Amino acid sequence: MTTVTSIQSLILDLPPSCIEFCPAAHDYFIVGTYYLEKKEQDSSTENVVEEDDDEKSEEVDKKPQTRTGSLILFEIEGDEVKQISTTPTPYAILDLHFSPHDPTLLAVAGSTGCVQLFRFSPSSSSISPLSVFQYFDPATLVLSLAWHPTSPNLLGVTVSPGQVCLVDTSLPESEVQDTGKEVLCHDLEAWTLSFSRDGKAVFSGGDDTHLRFSALPSSFFTSEASNDNKKVKEEEETKEEYLPQWQDRRIHQAGVTAILPLPSHPDILVTGSYDDNIRILSTPLIGRKQILAEEDLQGGVWRLKMLKSEPEAGNFTILASCMHAGARIVQVQRRGEGEEEWEIEVLARFEEHKSMNYGSDVQPGSESGGEQTIISTSFYDKLLCLWRSTLP
Template sequence: MTSISSLTTLTTALPPSCISFWPLDKSYFVVGTYLLESNEDAATTDSPTTAPQSRRGSLDLFYLSADNTITLIQTLSTNYAIFDLAFRPTDPSSLGTATSTGLLTFFTLSASSPHPVLSLTLEIQVTDALLTSLAFPPASSPEAEAGLVLLTDSAGGVSVLSLAPRVEVEACKHDCEAWCAAFLELDKGILSGGDDAVLRYSSVEYGQVWANRRAHGAGVTAILPLEEGVVLSGSYDEQLRVLDVSPMGRGRVLGELGLGGGVWRLKLMRVEEDAWVVLAAVMHGGARVVRVQREGWAIEVLGRFEEHQSMCYGADWAESQGGIRIVSTSFYDRLVCFWRMEM
């Protein structure tokens, strides 16, 4: 296992909550930010207040040069906070965001000179709750052709939204905040996790099919499909798990490893002959690069990055000639770190 040091760091104006490299040119990445405004009246008086807390954020576009310099290119300020973001596989210039006001928003990252430009293209009011995540189906799937997006919210809802025609269907409901969801190839199913520590398998057609309440010791925060019937899950209990989510498996744990922090986000880096390499944002533990072996479902930590001084909620990667470039972010210290992983 390798302990890795940063090559470049910077601080953002607002706390960073999520990140994604631009699929069309991985010299650029977008960071979503999330600020919960303090209520000054509540802090200076003894009387309770019923005023709602306000949140705001931004989308920050950065350029990562060949000499490892990070430059802020553009900031789009928003009157809502950004909880999650993802580029659409069928249209990599389109960026979707899950927001604190229940808006699903789409931005276009357009080629321009000398740098691309972000612009707002669509806003859809999905719920009054906070949208906590969004996920798109693989580009080659029928769900992608149908223009579907999978959403979770702070009221526990897991819903599938069709963009054209605009139709929303609730697939299932968690008892607390729903944190993550993913489309599965198996039977066109949907797998979701929430603060109730429950893994739920559902479909648009049949609703919830099964629920596993035993696999996780705390809230389920991340889901990454590996192959048909097998996924990785992350949890506040700091465990990375390999799960059998086939009709017979129903969330059975095949393998697990503690990563030293709540496993908030998972991104697939590489598919090998009998293994998968995955990047994990592990909250107070920093970031990890892990390999999951099919044989025995063993999990090995290949690299660890631990310079973050607060919760690491975001990390993404890009291939380069000098190894894999990785950018990770942490929340309260507003830190963006660039580092490399040799593989």
């Protein structure tokens, strides 16, 4: 295992919570920030997932708290990171993702029950705010989001009360309140979700240690409802439809925080948890879910990002954001021809972060291997680091 050092590091104005490179211009990336305004006579601190520690949810405070944030646009020039612009937001940002259907369209998960869209312009190196969708009560935190892989206007979101919902960005802003379609629900905060590769099902993980799965109603994938066909669509949604579902509460010993389905392996998931472990799971629709391999990464595995994918060979390289342990590059590999034997190897680690590493991403364009440029961040120390690692 190799220990990697940074090429450049810098301190941000606000704590960084999430990051993603711009698919329309690979030298640019965007960082979302999260700031909790402290109350008078309150010297306590809060992290982005708002816990007393890494495994327990915080006590609910009866008094409202003000959270704000920003989107920071950066550019990489050689070995240097340059800050281009900062866009303040009236809410803290917990997650952000560019659309796979439009590489300039960015969705942001807000701490006031909203999802906002932004437009990134490569020609002007700028971010422009678009629609703000107030899907939920302002006291609700939108904890994570994911674009649907085949329906351009659909997003999956998870929220602090525990629900996993589908929301529609084609609706007018003034009409979206309470339109989220609940597809799964956790007993505590729903930290993460991931669609199946074909978009016909969703996986989710929560602070209740549960990993959940549900097929999605076919009505979700009809074309956008117009005035003429809206009634037909509503009638379709009322029809009973058998939706296979399952849940597992035994595999993970703490909250489930990351889910990564493997390409060409429909029943195989890679998951991350507060219990510090990354796991390869067999998750057949019917039958027992089981651990095929697991590895202690020494920190809560908050996010997983594919670095290199060789589905036919059963070989995958993954970037893991490991909270208080920094970042890890991990190889997940199938042994033999079957689906039952897998192994995990930690290839490299980056440990210059002194607080929670929630956000890491890799510069697009080197998925076939070789040297990859990685940006990782940490929350309390507001640190952003540029480093590189050579993949096998």
